[in-house]
Amino acid sequence: MKSIRARLILGVLLAATLCLAASGVAIYVNVRNRLILDQDSTLVAIAKSTVPSMIREWGGRAGPPGPPGPLPPDDFPAGGRGGPRRPLVENPLHRMDVLFQWRRHDGTSIGRSEALGEGTLPRIGAEQAPAPVEDIDQSAFRFESITLADGSPARAAGLRCLPAPHPPDSRAGRTDEPPPPFEFTFALETSDLWSSLADLRWLLIATWLVTSLACAGILSLVVHTSLRPLSRLGREIGEMDEAVLGRRFEAAGAPLELVPVIEQLNDLLARIGNALEREQAFSADAAHELRTPLSGLRATLEVSLGRERSSEEYREASRQCLAITLQMQSMVEGLLEMARGGAGGEITEVNLAKLIEECWEPHAPAAARRHLRLELSIPSVLRLETDARLLRRIILNLIDNAVDYSDEDGVIEIAALEEPGALAIRASNPAASAPPDLPSRACDAFWRADTSRTDTGHVGLGLALSRRIAGLLGGTLSAELEDGRFSVSLRLRRK
């Protein structure tokens, strides 16, 4: 999903609905548990209030003393033989919803509540240790949720209870053996409880749905409004073109999160503007530079064709035009190289001394004519990892300039100097009459030391191009004028 807006809305909505759902579940479970706990407490209270009295009133008849004999299950004839059946237990709490069943320790039923009818309650907690009747607490009970015979849900509590021991009676033959425990099961129907819980569940679900929908709506509105500055910024960026690069985006009043973006954007626009200005200036310079040889070409041809001339005059004019054309060709090729930025090739190990000797060779005749000598101070074992083609381009340019512009009868020195973290290749030549501003201008595009000389083919782009290529090689190019010698140094970083 690529939309920030969609991610924000869906993410927050998902988190909100999950939180809401979790809250709802927690509320529901908590309420349910509380209600069940209340039910259990009620059952315990009922049991605590009735079990001792039941045992006291009926407990003696429920089991031995007397010879063991069958007793009708859950039937206590009270009030004598043939007497009307009475409710097994008077309900001390006067609650007709309380169900209970009373059993002997072996599980035979002694009595049950009238409300149970023919149904029975399950034995609960039959394996647990019985509690003395005089010390019944909640820990003696076991609780279970059960289903009654009619299918209604109920909550039941089971208790094993030890009656108080019989006093010794030698006439009845009673002994001091402890009486067996009784089992009691109390239950309360919980249909209403579960009905209420169901209502609560639906209420929570409905609340969750409505709240989620409301969240979705509000979130969409808030996100839409909050992202409006971003949309506006995007529109303004879209309206940008070269003609309005001088414009800057307003950071004041923008959201805090956008301020760094706007500042970086403005900075980028400034850099782009500068680069475009430099490019335009360079193009203008290039065009102006080409105008000069073009003017020479045009003037020479117009004068030559202005009247009848001798064949020698025509030949001289043609020679002049050819020289100018070659100069323009050199300039155009230099411009193309500048435009390409000197696209590099592969990095190889270069024998520097051998490379310089190869570059010197084609210039040797011109150097000899001007009585120039080369002194090379480069160890023959010196190797460097670099782009050989680009390095050759720079060396050729340095030698070309040195041979053409050096004072005659001099020595051109090319040396390699180890510097901390770098290697400096320096080419120097005698230049006694060089202007003081030569070092600062030599690398400028189209600047030439001697603009009156047209036979050398120099168009003023060589050192500018060499400086750019030096940058591609990870180095720098600089010029110095000291003690009557002009030198150009190429510094390459070394690992």
Add this chain to the structure above:
Amino acid sequence: MHILVVEDYVPLRTAVVKALREESYAVDEVGDGVQGLSRIFTEDHDVVILDLNLPGLDGLSLLERVRREKRSCHVLITTARDGVEDRVRGLDLGADDYLVKPFAMAELLARVRALVRRAYSRKETEITIGHVRVRTSDHTVFVEDEPVELTAKEYALLEYLMLRAGEVVTRTEIWEHIYDERAEVMSNVVDVYVGYLRKKIERPGRPPLIRTRRGEGYLLAEGEA
């Protein structure tokens, strides 16, 4: 007329100088601003063709100094830069005209002719004094409405005298405006060429146009001597 060409680009300078000399101008040439300034201050030029992009001293700085010293030569500046600001700056610094490179040679020559007329406060391109008529646009001369062939130097001399008609012109002035750096100094070369010119333009029965003022120079005027 005496023209100075200050241009560092040799092929252009060579072609311009050649074209001007073929138009009978006396032309001096230099390749940098410092030499140009020196020549302007030491010699009298009617027109200076000045390139702006010069080594040594750039054209605008040279122009500024020339005008500061109140040198009255007319200046035509040439440059490859055609921005309005460059043109305005050059004209405000005292240039009389502006030409963007590359230019048509015919246009350069026409502008030089216009500046020469301006130098001598002449607006017309045809000058008629007595029975002689000179058409400066194409260097044709008519004597009694008949075309007359003159050499380049003869035409240059006649044109100069016609432009200064009614004024006494010294031999030195004639020398400075008709001859350039290449000419060998000869003491009577001016007199010789005046003699050649008289032969071609004077007519019997008409008063002489070119009169000699002994000890001063020459005067070209119509009417009685």
